[in-house]
Every structure is written in C-alpha cells, then in structure tokens.
Amino acid sequence: MTTARLFAATLGLALHLGAHAADFTVSSTDIAPGQTLAPAQVFQGFGCTGGNLAPQLSWHGAPAGTKSYAVTLYDPDAPTGSGWWHWSVFNLPAGTTSLPGGATAGTLPAGAIQGRNDFGDSAYGGACPPPGDKAHRYQITVWALGVDKLPLDQQASGAMLGYMLNANALGKAQLTGLYGR
Incomplete structure (x- = not known):
C-alpha cells in the first residue's frame, strides 16, 4: 500500500470513528454544561462545605462493540x-x-x-478548589470500552485507570461543570 493510500485509509477510519463519537453524549440533571456546580456536588472537608454527592448522569449513542463503561471526574486545573x-x-x-x-x-x-x-477514598469526592483560585473545570467523562472488565480494583489510581481507559476506549462523551471559591 502506498503512503497516500495508507494515509487516506487512516483518515477515513478516523472520520468514521469521529462521526460515531459525535453520537455518544452524556447529560446530567445535576450539572449544566459550563455552569457552576451545585452545593450538592461540592466536597465536605478541606474547608469546603457541600453535600459531596455524585451527580446524576445519563448517556446514549455509544459506539458499536461497547462491552462496558467507565465514568471519571477530573479537575485539570488543580494546582498539583x-x-x-x-x-x-x-x-x-x-x-x-x-x-x-x-x-x-x-x-x-x-x-x-x-x-x-485523590482524597484517598474509593468513592466520589466533590469539588473543592483552593480559595481565591479561578473557577476550576470538573470534567465528567463516560468512556465506552471494548472490554468487559478492566483488570483493576478499588485501589486503582487515576493514572493507572487513565492508562487502561485510553488503551481500551471505543469512544468517550464529556460534560464539564465549573466551581470556584
């Protein structure tokens, strides 16, 4: 296969997967995209006073071949x-x-x-950015995976899970909320 044909085939596959990924969406009755998180989703501790409750989530349009899902909540703005x-x-x-x-x-x-x-628990830990920081982004991602189970347990770190998710993802849908104090 020539380089041009290989490139065209790769681009075609990427566009095909991208079209299917656009159909995969996540929504929440608790979090509006780009809006401030409610007190219910804020951590209780570290100087924060919230409900520390995981948000309601719904998703649809996952890619064909999805065998399982994962959900992550990550703050890329944390000063770590x-x-x-x-x-x-x-x-x-x-x-x-x-x-x-x-x-x-x-x-x-x-x-x-x-x-x-990163609070050290195997549970939901709500938003709690440092006082005076700009509003942080809280990225909720639903991952459609091509495997039935990931070979991890409740002690899996975010980094290890992230590695396994990226290695097995068929698609992902994301919703971002904001919170500052």
Missing part, C-alpha cells in the same frame, strides 16, 4: 502538576445507560468498581 481525580467508576455493564444522583458502592450496578480518588 497532575490535576486531581475526584471520582472513577469502572466495569459498568454494557447495558448501563445512567447512574443515579448520589451513587455509592451500594447503589452501583453489580460488578462496578469505584477507584481511588
């Missing part, structure tokens, strides 16, 4: 040099299309696992 992982849930069965507000280990679908957040 590596961002801040607030929440991760993985090994959600392929039939899952939503999570209720306030989801916990006891209310997640069977087999789903919450990874370790």
Whole structure:
C-alpha cells in the first residue's frame, strides 16, 4: 500500500470513528454544561462545605462493540502538576445507560468498581478548589470500552485507570461543570 493510500485509509477510519463519537453524549440533571456546580456536588472537608454527592448522569449513542463503561471526574486545573481525580467508576455493564444522583458502592450496578480518588477514598469526592483560585473545570467523562472488565480494583489510581481507559476506549462523551471559591 502506498503512503497516500495508507494515509487516506487512516483518515477515513478516523472520520468514521469521529462521526460515531459525535453520537455518544452524556447529560446530567445535576450539572449544566459550563455552569457552576451545585452545593450538592461540592466536597465536605478541606474547608469546603457541600453535600459531596455524585451527580446524576445519563448517556446514549455509544459506539458499536461497547462491552462496558467507565465514568471519571477530573479537575485539570488543580494546582498539583497532575490535576486531581475526584471520582472513577469502572466495569459498568454494557447495558448501563445512567447512574443515579448520589451513587455509592451500594447503589452501583453489580460488578462496578469505584477507584481511588485523590482524597484517598474509593468513592466520589466533590469539588473543592483552593480559595481565591479561578473557577476550576470538573470534567465528567463516560468512556465506552471494548472490554468487559478492566483488570483493576478499588485501589486503582487515576493514572493507572487513565492508562487502561485510553488503551481500551471505543469512544468517550464529556460534560464539564465549573466551581470556584
């Protein structure tokens, strides 16, 4: 195959996957895109006083071949040099299309696992940027995966999970909320 044909085939595949990725969306009754998070999604501790409740999420339009999902909540603006992982849930069965507000280990679908957040817990940890910082972006990403299960447990770090997600992603949908104090 010539370089030009290889490039054309690769571009065609990328455009095909991109078209399907555009169909994959996530929404929330608790978070409006680009808007300030409600007190319910703010951390309780570290000087923050919130409800520390995971937001309700719904998604649809996942790529064909999706075998499981993962959800991550990440703050790329945290002053750490590596961002801040607030929440991760993985090994959600392929039939899952939503999570209720306030989801916990006891209310997640069977087999789903919450990874370790940067607060040190395997649970949701809400927004809590330093006082006086500009509003931080809280990126909720639903990952459509081509594997049934990731070989990780509840002690998985955000970095390890991120590696596994990027290695197995068929597509992803993202919603970003803001919060500052």
